[in-house]
Amino acid sequence: xxxxxxxxxxxxxxxxxxxxxxxxxxxxxxxxxxxxxxxxxxxxxxxxxxxxxxxxxxxxxxxxxxxxxxxxxxxxxxxxxxxxxxxxxxxxxxxxxxxxxxxxxxxxxxxxxxxxxxxxxxxxxxxxxxxxxxxxxxxxxxxxxxxxxxxxxxxxxxxxxxxxxxxxxxxxxxxxxxxxxxxxxxxxxxxxxxxxxxxxxxxxxxxxxxxxxxxxxxxx
Amino acid sequence: xxxxxxxxxxxxxxxxxxxxxxxxxxxxxxxxxxxxxxxxxxxxxxxxxxxxxxxxxxxxxxxxxxxxxxxxxxxxxxxxxxxxxxxxxxxxxxxxxxxxxxxxxxxxxxxxxxxxxxxxxxxxxxxxxxxxxxxxxxxxxxxxxxxxxxxxxxxxxxxxxxxxxxxxxxxxxxxxxxxxxxx
Numbered sequence: 053x054x055x056x057x058x059x060x061x062x063x064x065x066x067x068x069x070x071x072x073x074x075x076x077x078x079x080x081x082x083x084x085x086x087x088x089x090x091x092x093x094x095x096x097x098x099x100x101x102x103x104x105x106x107x108x109x110x111x112x113x114x115x116x117x118x119x120x121x122x123x124x125x126x127x128x129x130x131x132x133x134x135x136x137x138x139x140x141x142x143x144x145x146x147x148x149x150x151x152x153x154x155x156x157x158x159x160x161x162x163x164x165x166x167x168x169x170x171x172x173x174x175x176x177x178x179x180x181x182x183x184x185x186x187x188x189x190x191x192x193x194x195x196x197x198x199x200x201x202x203x204x205x206x207x208x209x210x211x212x213x214x215x216x217x218x219x220x221x222x223x224x225x226x227x228x229x230x231x232x233x234x235x236x237x238x239x240x241x242x243x244x245x246x247x248x249x250x251x252x253x254x255x256x257x258x259x260x261x262x263x264x265x266x267x268x269x270x271x272x
Numbered sequence: 273x274x275x276x277x278x279x280x281x282x283x284x285x286x287x288x289x290x291x292x293x294x295x296x297x298x299x300x301x302x303x304x305x306x307x308x309x310x311x312x313x314x315x316x317x318x319x320x321x322x323x324x325x326x327x328x329x330x331x332x333x334x335x336x337x338x339x340x341x342x343x344x345x346x347x348x349x350x351x352x353x354x355x356x357x358x359x360x361x362x363x364x365x366x367x368x369x370x371x372x373x374x375x376x377x378x379x380x381x382x383x384x385x386x387x388x389x390x391x392x393x394x395x396x397x398x399x400x401x402x403x404x405x406x407x408x409x410x411x412x413x414x415x416x417x418x419x420x421x422x423x424x425x426x427x428x429x430x431x432x433x434x435x436x437x438x439x440x441x442x443x444x445x446x447x448x449x450x451x452x453x454x455x
Contacts, residue, residue: 077394105391106445112395113433115446123445155421159442159452184421188454191440217454220440 066094073104078111082120089128098131099147102154130154137163141170149180156187165200174207181213182206188220189237192227198237205241209248370419372455376426378402378436381409383428390424390450392417397427423450 070090074083086107090100106127110120134153138145140163153166169182186203190196206216219240226236282302284293298306376388388400392415402411411426423442426434435441436451444450 105395109391109395109444109450110446112389112397113444113446113448119446126445152421155442184454187421187442188440188452191442191452220454 066091066100070100070104074107078107078120079117082107082111082117082124085121086124089124093128093131096132096135097145097147097150098128098135099151102127102131102151127154130157133157133163134166137166138170141167142173143170143176143179146176146180149176149183152180152183152187156183156190159187159190161186161190161196161199165196168200169203169207172204172207178207178213178216181216185216185219189223189233192220192223193233194223194237195234198234198241202237202241202244205244205248209244211244371416372419373414373416374453374455375412375414376402376424376436377438378411378426378428378434379409380411380426380428380434383409383411385429386411387427387430388413388415388424389427389433391422392424397430402426417453417455419455422453422455424453425450 067087067090070087071083074086078086086103090103093103094100103124106124107120110123115123131150131154134157135145135150138149138153143149156166157163165186166183169179169186172179172182174182182203186199189199189202194202202219203216206219222240223233223236226239227233231239282305284298284302284306295303295306295310378386380386386402386404387397388402389395389397393399400413400415402413404411423444424436425444425448426436428434433448435449439451439453441449441451
């Protein structure tokens, strides 16, 4: 019986939390909409913070209420898409991972791209960082194929999340030398794949998850 | 039932087993049967007196009762635990807790005031003003931010929202662009 009571109690808590965070910051009708959408999203396992942030952002920018509402609905749709895509990739979804996936979709990646990253079987913190970096690279103009190829290779190599965070800077450095974002990402992917085969340089990263291929037998 | 309990002894031998008479009291033709009975009794006394089947049935019955009772005891406890978890941990967190120092720079020679608004300060355009350094119009602010992803924009003269020209940007849903910072 207490279990039955727990759900309404948590929903009331959620509604109160949203109301408190939006109080005085957004028009009342926007606040009501975010509460409704937030409770429904939470029931589906989605994070609520992105909805609240988008409503506050729109109000701070002086955007009309109707347009804020549309933007908040779009955020919910992106979160739903991300959650479904990650589940298809076999990932038990965490709210922060879903939020990272929604950002990647907003940056130009698709649900299929997210599923491909989820199928790398990377640990949850690494996947979350991978999704954020993938979205950042998309925002920098890296096409989805090169973007997902690079991030997938990095995630499969088992390198620390900090290495992923260096990728936008590395792409930017290559672009400043005159190559396109796609070429920069493809070059980094080749380097990551080679590093995965031969192991990281001394003192960097973790060993690759799979041993390198055995040497070919000598020719007679 | 055991093999020994099925054996039928002479009534006098039974009296012997009951301790009512001694072996010497038995007639000669029953003494062999009496000795055998005593030997069997001695064997039985040396064996462990175990009744596993009875024990199992009794314990199984107790177990069944316990299984019927346990869910009723556990359900409220689990529900209470769920409520506590919901209250104590409103959101799961796998993000690293580290913080990083970031310097924001905007060149805006014509601006009278520049501030920074983003997810890290609830998009408050007055919370994080930039400082103009010298006459060249370079505005800077240094913030310590938690690891994670942040979206932001510069606010010039309190009205104009400008994305950071040095950072990647995404659609903000309102027809403008937000700069992206991933730490």
